[in-house]
Amino acid sequence: xxxxxxxxxxxxxxxxxxxxxxxxxxxxxxxxxxxxxxxxxxxxxxxxxxxxxxxxxxxxxxxxxxxxxxxxxxxxxxxxxxxxxxxxxxxxxxxxxxxxxxxxxxxxxxxxxxxxx
Ligand SMILES: [Zn+2]
Numbered sequence: 001x002x003x004x005x006x007x008x009x010x011x012x013x014x015x016x017x018x019x020x021x022x023x024x025x026x027x028x029x030x031x032x033x034x035x036x037x038x039x040x041x042x043x044x045x046x047x048x049x050x051x052x053x054x055x056x057x058x059x060x061x062x063x064x065x066x067x068x069x070x071x072x073x074x075x076x077x078x079x080x081x082x083x084x085x086x087x088x089x090x091x092x093x094x095x096x097x098x099x100x101x102x103x104x105x106x107x108x109x110x111x112x113x114x115x116x117x
Contacts, residue, residue, distance in 0.1 A: 027064075
């Protein structure tokens with residue numbers, strides 16, 4: 001077997017992290033704004049514990065980072081170029097339009113959504 005000259009493990013690890021529909025959805029919601037877990041819960045309909053678990057996986061790889069603001073913790077994408085990877089994936093799949101999540105949700109009472117009166 002030929003000896004590997006280049007270490008592909010970091011790339012494989014990144015794709016492994018992305019290889020998860022809920023994580024892709026979370027990243028898409030975070031594309032235009034930071035969000036707390038309760039906003040992600042309202043947007044995606046997953047349970048809070050499940051979202052926290054997926055956020056932890058994204059945090060472990062440095063893709064997402066938390067920001068504490070008083071009692072609230074907001075999550076944001078710390079490596080925005082991840083979106084060019086996600087957009088390229090859509091291009092590969094022949095999906096021309098990207099789905100855009102609304103900035104605010106009527107059903108959400110997170111600090112960002114409830115400010116928009
Ligand atoms: Zn909200």
